[in-house]
Amino acid sequence: MYLIGLTGGIAAGKSTIARRLVEHGAVHIDADQLARRVVEKGTPGLASIREEFGDSVIAADGTLDRARLGQRVFGDPEALARLNAIVHPLVRALSETLIAKAGAEKPDAVVVYDVPLLVEAQVDHPFDLIVVANATRRTRVKRLVEIRGLEEDHAVARVESQAGDTERLRIADVIIDTDGSMAHTVSETDALWARIRREQRAATP
Template sequence: MQLIGLTGGIASGKSTVARRLAERGAVAVDADQIAREVVEPGTPALAEIAQTFGDGVLNADGSLNRAALGAIVFSDESSRLRLNAITHPAVLRRSTERFEEARRANPDAVIVYDVPLLVETANAYPFDLIVVAHADAETRIRRLVELRGMAADEATRRIRSQASDEERLAVADVVIDTDGSLEHTLEQADALWERLTTA
């Protein structure tokens, strides 16, 4: 089994790389999906979030009101750190379960863990390789505005709330340049797959 950590800032093209590797045969595990699962109604993490941030972060049906929570944590660093202290350990546990399921199904599996906050989390995953999808901040802001309809100031705030490009690049074993065309990004993902499966 190989465990590949794939990270990149918001709107960096990381999900495009993850999809391509999955098309080639990798087992894709999505940290964002797991992060949603661990805060579903009835989970210990959601109960702790409500206790920490108040019932205003819950919808009427008891589910997490992501917009209300986001408004708190993206504007206040200490709140963001408190949220991370609740969710990151829960994500680590669930992710590790997924990796083990994939390993049991195929001991030779290449698992690609799509994890936006790899640098920001204190979780120590046993990665064999860390891949960073990298596009400059101006490109990512433009993508957030044009493709996701986000206001430019909100896009900038989201980018600044994450690790810096320098911090991400410092942990990279492989950098996939996603500033250019989609075809160029996919070519680099294909080359990475060849490296992973022919070594």
């Protein structure tokens, strides 16, 4: 199995890279989706959040009220740290299970673990390669406004709330520049796939 850690700031083009790698045959595991799964209705994760933050963050149907929880933790580093202390270990355990399952089902699988907060959450899986999707702050804000419909001040706040580009680039084995056209990003991703396959062939006895 070949394990890739894919990261990058919000609106940096991670989904384009992940989608192209899946088209080539990679298995995609999305940390954001896992974070939602571990706090679904009836899970120990949701029970822990309720115990920590109270009934006010639970909706009438028993699910997590994400808007209310967001209001509690946004701008409050201590509250956010308490939330992360609940969610991150659960996501890590689930991701380890899914990665192991992918490798067991197909020993030569290429697994892409898409972790937007790889730096912030200090994810330390034994990655064969860490790939960073990199776009300028200006481009990312523009995408959030034009594609996702955010107000510009909200878009700027979202971008600035994450780790800086320098921190992400410092851990990168491969940097894919997503500032240009989608065709360029796809081409760079194709080159990455070719490199991975060469490395896999070279490692095969």
